[in-house]
Amino acid sequence: MRKTLLSFLLLLSTIIQLSAQNKPNAIATKTAGLQKFAGYFPFYWDEATGKILLEIDKLDKQFLYVSSLPAGLGSNDIGLDRGQLGGTHVVYFQKVGPKVLLIEPNQGYRAMNGNPAEEQAVAQSFAQSTLWGFKVEATDGKTVLVDATDFLLRDAHDVVGSIKRARQGSYRLDASRSAFYLPRTKNFPQNTEFEASLTFVGGDDAGNLVREVAPSTEALTLRQHHSFIQLPDTNYTPRAMDPRAGYFGIEYMDYSTPIDESIVKRYIARHRLQKKNPGAAVSEAVKPIVYYVDHAAPEPIRSALLDGARWWAQAFEAAGYKDAFKVEILPVDADPMDVRYNVIQWVHRSTRGWSYGASVTDPRTGEILKGHVSLGSLRVRQDYLIAEGLLAPYEEGRPANPEMMKMALARLRQLSAHELGHTLGIMHNYAASVSNRASVMDYPHPTVKLTSEGKIDLSDAYAVGMGDWDKLAVTYGYQDFAKGVNEKQALDQLLRTGHQRGLQFISDRDARSPGGAHPQAHLWDNGANASDELRHVLNVREKALQQFGLNNIKPGVPMAMLEDVLVPIYNYHRYQVESVAKVVGGVNYTYASKGDGQLVTQKVPEAEQQKALEALLETLQPKVLTLPENIIALIPPRPAGWSPTRELFDKRTGLTFDPLAAAEASADFTLSFLFHPERAARLVELKARGSKLGLEEVMDQILEATWKAKQQDGLQGQTQFLTQQLVLTHLLALSQNDNAAYSVRAMATLKVKELEKHLKKLSKSNDDAVKANALLALNRLDQPSNAKPQLHKDLPPGAPIGSLEVLSCE
Incomplete structure (x- = not known):
């Protein structure tokens, strides 16, 4: 109850x-x-x-x-x-x-x-x-x-x-x-x-x-x-995605599609933009795209962000628009999170890191409703640090070189344009650096020149304005066609014309992998020829190290801080190394469509691969890896209150500066690309298809340049020993790598056995150091499974240069 x-x-x-x-x-x-x-x-x-x-x-x-x-x-x-x-x-x-x-x-x-x-x-x-x-x-x-x-x-x-x-x-x-x-x-x-x-x-x-x-x-x-x-009205017309155009977008499966058509539908992400007069070659927009720069960004940074973002107006003008793209300062009372504002925000973190461009996009159509750029504030300081290392600018009695600030602000302009490009729907284009810096959507390494007098010149460190690829991409995404024009045919012809002009597009997946095959797509590289640029970069690095000393830090700064400036200069060639490595065992290709006339695939010529290998082997030479005594003697341990950071070289010597650990990390970096299992597998495959440069030949040349090279004395000799041990580590690791192809493991095993014979000869040397190094190597041969390259001292953080491309970031 x-x-x-x-x-x-x-x-x-x-x-x-x-x-x-x-x-x-x-x-x-x-x-x-x-x-x-x-x-x-x-x-x-x-x-x-x-x-x-x-x-x-x-x-x-x-x-x-x-x-x-x-x-x-x-x-x-x-x-x-x-x-x-x-x-x-x-x-x-x-x-x-x-x-x-x-x-x-x-x-x-x-x-x-x-x-x-x-x-x-x-x-x-x-x-x-x-x-x-x-x-x-x-x-x-x-x-x-x-x-x-x-x-x-x-x-x-x-x-x-x-x-x-x-x-x-x-x-x-x-x-x-x-x-x-x-x-x-x-x-x-x-x-x-x-x-x-x-x-x-x-x-x-x-x-x-x-x-x-x-x-x-x-x-x-x-x-x-x-x-x-509120969802936008239905007057927006989605634009089909083309793999050659370089846009982000949406995709879905349409089950009402006829059987003889693709069930997967793909459309690009873009803002709504319409000409007042679609039939005119040049027309104002019905409603311009307006971006707002964070008023919290201080000067001269704010002006640099405004300048770089405004470059995109050039691309919209090339697409036939007048005053269709604008950049202003965000009103003080405006909320950056308000969907009505496309914003460029200035973001602070405790350490340098990625900047990125994101957006609010209608999942139904791909229409971008809000572009939202986040720029890390510490990046400009990293560029300034690189310039300090290159110029040694603090000569007593003279003002600091203004070229440092110019370079840092030039990078900010490019960064502002780059991240804003993502919020327009545009992907990275890592093949732009080989085409006269054709896009702000590449990751740019500073272009540093040496004058006829041998001085370092930063005047052209970063490009200015829109590149030809950027203009092509905006025209593809935002052109408003007149009635009667076949949009699909017009867009296809636009991309074909761009290809005929030599404009290339290769994005993240192909460029980011350390085992990547594309010889012209990489992050932070420069130059039409990767190998030539590596040699140039090494020359710039050598010049910077020759003049490195007290003038690289301001008066009154602890001497230990010289290491902070030294790190990006010693590792100045790191990105070009990775770029050149892709030429070895490289395969060129495009995102070709049937009948468009683009290259499908093509092996990199053997001569280019050999040239690249020789340039990479140069980075393993003791004279390149070994820091001079005058620099080592200038860097004491950090004083109390100045804690070490992850931006510094790792050490095996306790508190004192360790030049050999720096050399070890740099050598291991090069070898990690040369011995990458994917690259090794391609070298085996390409030789089986007729190439004369295969995995065996590459390994032989590495061994000749390290284990079989003339033994050096002093610190260069110690650098040579550690490089030799690293080569053995990578050989052993490759022979034991279950993810490597059997043919790769077989060749690595063969080279280990051949090296063992050489090591037995070296173990009988009258030079105790040579003998000890050989005996250690022989000892390690008994435990090949313990060879793990990742145990070696890592390079200090690198990317993003100039400061961790998500929706899209850099």
Whole structure:
């Protein structure tokens, strides 16, 4: 009886509650006395309870939901940066009884022929996502009121997961220390914005990266932002993606596609831009694209960012637009997270790191609704440091060389243009450096020249303005064709013409791999011929080291800080080394389409491969690897209060500077590319197809240049010994690598056996140092599985040069 009574009372309570919810003016009654924010989705702030009540007057109508991180952690390695965008979701609210569900339909699988039955079949075949469930607080007709507090105060950006994945601690969200951030909780006619200050607690196992940036590891307070955004109208026309054009985009499977056509549909990401007069060669835009530079960026940095970003106007002019692209300063009262603003943000971290360009993109069509650039503030200081190392500018009694600041600001202009390019939809183009720096979408190494007097010249360190590829890419993505023009044919002809002009496009996957095959695509390289440029870079490095000394740091700076300046100069050739390595066992290719006349694949000529190998072997010579005595003697251990950083050379000598560890890391770097299992497999394959330069020949030349070279004396001799041991390490590791091709492991095993005979001869040498080195090598042959190249001292961090390309970053 008691159980029946309780059930009755519960039912009665529910009926009364629903009755109260559905009374006329129930929402007005519920929200009486609360602060109302009118706009896209009206909402109410309850000061007494700290809650936000959301008024939903658009049930079952799709909109965009975007989360972001307006106030970050400040650690590049963890990656929770100020201004970081989260995902973009097409969602809708659906009322089911006393609940309102926030549902995200599946955009990856569609039926686009307008047949409701087919659309329903696809929708029922794949999962959708219910992102949240809200309790109805009041109802007026088709409008409902829900408590959105828990939804908006949750960890939508997955801060807890990001810290955990970085192995920096186990944190949890503390609701008692979290609240809404009202200064940036606003409403507008087409978008509703919420912001919350969230505190994450724990910290018992906080890692060093967290300790570096947090005032207390016990509590980390960041801000997260939520945007509800009205979907754009249906007047936007998607543009088909072409692999030769270099655009990001969207893709989905359309199950209503005829069987004889591709079921996968791909469209580029781009802003909406239309000519007022599509038939005119030059026309103003119906609505220009406008970007805003963060007013927090100081001068002269702000002007450099403005200048670089404005370069894109040149590309839109080349596409036939007048005043269609503009860059201004962000108004002081504007919120950078507001979807109405395309922004270039100035982001601070505790260490140098990546900059990147992201966007809010309509997942249905690929239309970019907001471009969002994040530029790391410490990068300009790294460029300045490189210039200090190259110029040795602090001669007593003379002012600092202004070329350092010019070079650093020139890089900032290029960086601003580069990252903004990503937010226009454009990918990296790593083949641009071989075509007269044809694109800002490459990663540029400073172009440093030597004058006829042998002086270092930084006047052309970075290119200025749009390259020819950039103009072609913008024309492909944004050209507005007149009526009657066959768009597909016109775009195809545009790309064919670009190819005929020698413009190339190769992007990330092909350029980033250390075992990569493309001889003309790499990050941070220069020059039409990689091998020639490596020799030039080595000459610049040699000149910089010859003049390296007291003039590389300011008066009053601790002498130990010379090591900071030395690192990027000693390793100045590192990126060109990787570029040249791709020529060895290289295969040239393009993203060719059937019938377009582009190169499909072609082996790199043997003469070019041999030239590249010889240039790489030069980087293993003791005279290149060994630092001179006058530099070594100038660098003491760090003084108290100046802690060592990861930017310095690793050491085996304790606190004192270790020139041999620097040499070891540099030599290991070159060898890691030459012995890469993918490169080794291609060398075997290319020789089987008729090439005279195969894996055997490459290994023989490496052994001749190291183990069989004339033995040097002094520090160069010690450098030679460690290089020889590194070669053995890589040979043994390759012979034991289960991921390497059998033919590669077989050849490595053969060369190990041949080297063993040579080592036995060296073990009988009258020179104790030579004898000891050979005996150690023979000892190591007994335990080949212990040979692990990654155990050797690593190079200090390199990329990004000038400061960790995500949506897109550099």
